[in-house]
Structures are given as structure tokens and as C-alpha cells.
Amino acid sequence: MTPEALNTFFSICIGFxxxxxxxxxxxxxxxxxAGFGLLQEGVAPKTFAAVPFLVFAAPFIIMRNTLxxxxxxxxxxxxxxxxxxxxxxWSMMSGTFFLMTLRAAGVLT
Numbered sequence: 001m002t003p004e005a006l007n008t009f010f011s012i013c014i015g016f017x018x019x020x021x022x023x024x025x026x027x028x029x030x031x032x033x034a035g036f037g038l039l040q041e042g043v044a045p046k047t048f049a050a051v052p053f054l055v056f057a058a059p060f061i062i063m064r065n066t067l068x069x070x071x072x073x074x075x076x077x078x079x080x081x082x083x084x085x086x087x088x089x090w091s092m093m094s095g096t097f098f099l100m101t102l103r104a105a106g107v108l109t
Contacts, residue, residue: 012088015095019060022053034061056098059091 001009026034034057038050054061066083069075102108 008092011095011099012092013095014098015091015093016059018094018098019057019091022057023060023064026053026057033064035065036061056094059087059094062087062090 023034034053036054036058038054039047041047041050062083066075066080066087070080099108
């Protein structure tokens with residue numbers, strides 16, 4: 001496995017872990033699951049605060065909704081695969097940003 005592939009895999013894992021931690025932390029704090037409906041609460045400070053939260057929690061929310069929809073609505077395999085690819089790419093991007101931020105802060109070398 002090349003170093004670039006290993007770095008990409010690590011970014012995907014960190015992105016999914018960060019998304020899961022954020023979404024589960026939100027659920028423990030507010031007693032309701034996180035979702036994209038947070039953006040539909042009108043023009044309020046908490047709606048604007050939800051944007052950065054959803055940017056990093058989105059891969060977990062996408063996969064949770066996809067797997068739930070697969071069981072409840074019997075969604076087709078193609079839809080589930082497309083959602084998985086989107087969540088994986090999103091996770092890779094957020095994980096890469098998070099790792100770059102840690103490196104810039106001097107936490108990682």
C-alpha cells in the first residue's frame with residue numbers, strides 16, 4: 001500500500017470517527033438525533049451555528065439515514081451505493097481538513 005493510499009484511508013477513518021463523535025455528542029446533549037433539519041429552523045443564531053457542525057457530522061448522518069432507509073423503505077442497492085460513496089468522499093475531505101488543522105496547530109508532526 002502506497003503512503004498516499006494509507007494517508008487517504010486514514011483521512012476517511014478520521015472523518016467518519018469525527019462525524020460519529022459529533023453526531024452522538026449532539027444526541028447525548030439534546031436528546032434527539034442530529035439531522036439536516038437543523039437548517040430549517042429559520043434565521044436564528046443556532047441555525048448558523050448548525051452549518052459548521054453539519055459540515056463535519058454529515059457523513060455519519062448520511063450513512064445513518066441511508067441504512068435506516070434501506071431497512072424501512074427497501075431502497076435499491078444503487079441508491080445505497082451512491083450514498084456510501086458520497087459519505088466516504090465527504091468523510092475524506094473533512095478528515096483531511098481536520099488532520100491539516102492538527103498539523104498546523106503543531107499537534108501532529
